[in-house]
Amino acid sequence: MFCTDIPNPIFFIFSNSVPHLLYYSHIPSAIIALLLGFFVYFKTRKENLIIGKLLLFVSVIFFIWVFFDLILWTNNDSRLIIFIWSLINLLELLVSVSTLYFSYVFLSKKDVSFKIKLFFGILLLVYIVFIPTNFNLAGFTLQDCGVQQSSLFYYYYFLETFFFIWLLGYLIKKIVTAAKEERKITILFSIGAICFLLSFSGANILASVTEKWEILQYGLFGMPVFMAFLAYLIVQYGVFNIRLVAAQALVVAMIILIGSQFFFIQNPINRTLTAITLVLIIIFGWWLVRSVKKGERQKTELAIANAKLKRVDQMKSEFISIVSHQLRTPMTGIKGYLYMLTQGDFGKLPAPVQKILVEMRENTDKLIWLIRDFLDVSQIESETLKIRIAPAKIEPVIEKAIEAITPTAKKKGLEIIFEKPKGEFPKLNIDDDKTLQIVINLIDNAIKYTEKGQITISGKINQDKKEFILSVKDTGIGIEQKEANQLFQKFVRGRKISKIYPGGRGLGLYIVKMLAEAQRGRAWVESAGRGKGSTFFVELPVA
Numbered sequence: 001m002f003c004t005d006i007p008n009p010i011f012f013i014f015s016n017s018v019p020h021l022l023y024y025s026h027i028p029s030a031i032i033a034l035l036l037g038f039f040v041y042f043k044t045r046k047e048n049l050i051i052g053k054l055l056l057f058v059s060v061i062f063f064i065w066v067f068f069d070l071i072l073w074t075n076n077d078s079r080l081i082i083f084i085w086s087l088i089n090l091l092e093l094l095v096s097v098s099t100l101y102f103s104y105v106f107l108s109k110k111d112v113s114f115k116i117k118l119f120f121g122i123l124l125l126v127y128i129v130f131i132p133t134n135f136n137l138a139g140f141t142l143q144d145c146g147v148q149q150s151s152l153f154y155y156y157y158f159l160e161t162f163f164f165i166w167l168l169g170y171l172i173k174k175i176v177t178a179a180k181e182e183r184k185i186t187i188l189f190s191i192g193a194i195c196f197l198l199s200f201s202g203a204n205i206l207a208s209v210t211e212k213w214e215i216l217q218y219g220l221f222g223m224p225v226f227m228a229f230l231a232y233l234i235v236q237y238g239v240f241n242i243r244l245v246a247a248q249a250l251v252v253a254m255i256i257l258i259g260s261q262f263f264f265i266q267n268p269i270n271r272t273l274t275a276i277t278l279v280l281i282i283i284f285g286w287w288l289v290r291s292v293k294k295g296e297r298q299k300t301e302l303a304i305a306n307a308k309l310k311r312v313d314q315m316k317s318e319f320i321s322i323v324s325h326q327l328r329t330p331m332t333g334i335k336g337y338l339y340m341l342t343q344g345d346f347g348k349l350p351a352p353v354q355k356i357l358v359e360m361r362e363n364t365d366k367l368i369w370l371i372r373d374f375l376d377v378s379q380i381e382s383e384t385l386k387i388r389i390a391p392a393k394i395e396p397v398i399e400k401a402i403e404a405i406t407p408t409a410k411k412k413g414l415e416i417i418f419e420k421p422k423g424e425f426p427k428l429n430i431d432d433d434k435t436l437q438i439v440i441n442l443i444d445n446a447i448k449y450t451e452k453g454q455i456t457i458s459g460k461i462n463q464d465k466k467e468f469i470l471s472v473k474d475t476g477i478g479i480e481q482k483e484a485n486q487l488f489q490k491f492v493r494g495r496k497i498s499k500i501y502p503g504g505r506g507l508g509l510y511i512v513k514m515l516a517e518a519q520r521g522r523a524w525v526e527s528a529g530r531g532k533g534s535t536f537f538v539e540l541p542v543a
């Protein structure tokens, strides 16, 4: 039997007597949903993520629902309509339930427990059992091609509302408990999901209660909104990690959305305008996809180049470290013999020879320090510097440094003063070998950059008794305020400093800073300006 409401039905599509919005609301929404569902599914298939399968399920069911609904609108065969109508609400319930399931997996990042699955399964099963009975559809009216709803509809209303409230409760709970960085994603996702279910299920219920079936078409717009939110999350936050795919999906969706308007536009001007829009969208889309592709490619290339650079840098550090080790051992041997010779261990030497040997010994010392500097820098850079922190006294360390460097100071006519405290300094938590190096570097600098006067080394405990502050003060060339902090960087030397001391490398202070920080301390300098001397400070923790 055929109903009278649709006079000339052409099977399925292209009927003239259907509401204007019908195709516009149905076709793009369904295709967009299906496309994104498939995209996400294929992208997450390798990792076998349940989330991909779920989104695909939601979109396929949604797609079938839309297909069924189109049949209902465009056919007048009562048997076909009754058959489809009896099933369409089940699809709706499946969409609701799987959106709920999808939301749970998306936000909780784990599968739903078996108990809950069973509970929801039973709720649905009760519905399914009654589908082929009179409780579902009670009759058919030929005048308007409509069915007479029966008591199963109340159960359907109940289930739809129940699923929606459950989703709402779950989303609110998630938003409240989300960590700060997750909150934005959770809120955006929730808005999308609520928009979708509220408009889709809400419109269905409303249409069913009022029997104004046109309302249904507006409900469908919720799906593209939901998909748009998902697409935004994907692009903006890298959810699913498929920027490129999302851009492609977006472009294809827009093309379909605009292209589908040709189905119902009758006006030729509108047709031309739509055609122009479509061409523009294709060009824009092509450009968008291309630039996203380029961006992704550049990102990968950058990552590879970066990894290579890191490797080369590490190799360089290892190389310097090996070479420095090899150099240091023979140099220390030479230094030992020179020391013995100049001390007269092998008898008294003629004065000119003695002078040359002292010179050689001092140069050897400088060379050893230089090698040590390189070794330290390479270890700092390759993060292989070994620090052995233990409670130790600072006085012997300072004295040892002074002893090592006094000959150099004497040569320049500079006096080194160690202002010892009345009592004893407390023990510090330090690596005494590294601290020795800090003190040597600072005194060595003070000598290099001071022409006359003295170098004063002193120390004091902080007010809170947690830190010891060592200071090395000189009466030398001083430091300009604006330069002060930069000097602690690698290879940085003062302005015009090469004229005063050409042999510098700009590593001493960098090492001081890094060694101090490695011992949980810090280093800084204060100076009243050029020509007014400077004081270097190193703060180290008290044991």
Ligand code: ADP
Pocket (backbone or CB within 6 Å): 445, 446, 447, 448, 449, 474, 476, 477, 478, 479, 487, 492, 493, 494, 495, 497, 503, 504, 505, 506, 507, 508, 509, 510, 534
């Ligand atoms: P280098 O002494 O080899 O140049 P450093 O890292 O030890 O390298 O020092 C960096 C720069 O800091 C020096 O070039 C110099 O300009 C400045 N500097 C360091 N110590 C002093 C000091 N005691 N007085 C004045 N300037 C200093």
